[in-house]
Amino acid sequence: MSAIINDIEIIKSETTKINDVDFNNLKFGHVFSDHMLECDYKDGKWQAPKVVPYQGITLDPSAKIFHYGQSVFEGMKAYKDAHEKVWLFRPLDNFKRINISSKRLAIPELPENYFMDGLKALLEVDKDWIPSNEGSSLYIRPFIFASGNGFHASPADEYKFIICTAPSGSYFSGDVKVLIEEKYSRSANGGVGFAKAGGNYAGQFYPTQLAIEKGYQQVIWTDDNTHEYIEEAGAMNIFVRINDTLITGPTSDRILDGITRKSIIELAESENIPVEVRKLTVAEVVEAAKNGSLKEMFGAGTAAVISPISGFGYKGEDYEIEKIDNTYASFLKKRITDIQTNKAEDPFGWRYEVK
Structure with a gap:
């Protein structure tokens, strides 16, 4: 018909x-x-x-x-x-x-x-x-x-x-444990990392499989040159909360301009959550984990919306992130999904009715 x-x-x-x-x-x-x-x-x-x-x-x-x-x-x-x-x-x-x-x-x-x-x-x-x-x-x-x-x-x-x-249904269930990558790269300057190209994801599978074999669920990607900077979490953008500040890396040739990422930044700022879009070193995250100022890490993307990270491995050592109440991850996820499903007002004009 x-x-x-x-x-x-x-x-x-x-x-x-x-x-x-x-x-x-x-x-x-x-x-x-x-x-x-x-x-x-x-x-x-x-x-x-x-x-x-x-x-x-x-x-x-x-x-x-x-x-x-x-x-x-x-x-x-x-x-x-x-x-x-x-x-x-x-x-x-x-x-x-x-x-x-x-x-x-x-x-x-x-x-x-x-x-x-x-x-x-x-x-x-x-x-x-x-x-x-x-x-x-x-x-x-x-x-x-x-x-x-x-x-x-x-x-x-x-x-x-x-x-x-x-x-x-849900993309992930529960928190994930990740391995900070020290050898392989997701993308490079001048490359196609900012594009949603199929090959970007194919290139992630092998390093991710190696991480899974070590007991992790995902990989934290670092920069291709020095592996000193945190860039993405698996197939998602990444956010790190140190004390009360939410930090995420700037978009570039290597980092996808995620729609959920943009929404989290705008929503957090509207709620007076301190947000910094800047380069974030692995050393800074490790130090924050050691001194207790690392409060949260989470991935952000369309499929999972927000996926909390419970801990990470780096250079043969594991770092657990202590669970806290009233996390940014749970608050921001609920705010976004309530907008998406028409359970809350949408002051940003993000929701689009299909008529």
Whole structure:
């Protein structure tokens, strides 16, 4: 069956998987909704997007995604409030960032209406897939990859833009213990660390696996040159609280301009929490852990929102972070999720209703 929503062609699935889903026990990103948005770039322009049944993709073995890694993505969530209204959180920031990432990887940039109208049409078709139970959301994964063929080392001439969605529960459960990396780097000056490029994450898996084998759950990434500065926590931005001051590193070629990161900074400042955006050395964090002034560390990103860190390892020594009451992490996470789910006022204009 075909229809039109927001000028987007809708080809509906003849069947649904929704009745087979236990919405009270959702893993993160394991179950996928009935439909997806699909849009092709060919003949020098993006073609009209359309919503189609969720399905596999057929590619030629010479498709350049397999050989030269032109791939970027975003992470977003949709929420349903008590009145069945559907909300997004700062979606235009995701649109802007996927184009920033695309430009760095020589991928053609998307028109805003293709991204936003396509996303809204997809959510309208699959709105029953948006969970309303506490702590759950519809995770949204927009991505673009090189579908054009050829072994020549050059940008592709064809690309595919897709948005898939997955009803999901919490990304992490409980605090995580991390290892401060002393050898491997996530990214480098002049590189693509600021972009949400697939290869950035592929390069993280091996060092993270080594950390897991040592009893940690994640890696704290340090700068590529000296490994003296704290930069990111796994696939998230990182915040460190020393005494009452919240500290995070400045964005750069190496650090992703996280949407949750920006929101935490703005929200904390509005609550008169001292915030410093500056370079933070490993030595400063270790000293703070030793003298008791290190009160909190946490990762920040779309999937987990905020993920508390219970301790870290460095140069063969472990440092535990003593649990305290009324943490910034719990306060800020609740403030953000209450805004996201329409349980609180949004003085920042971050919440976006899907109509």
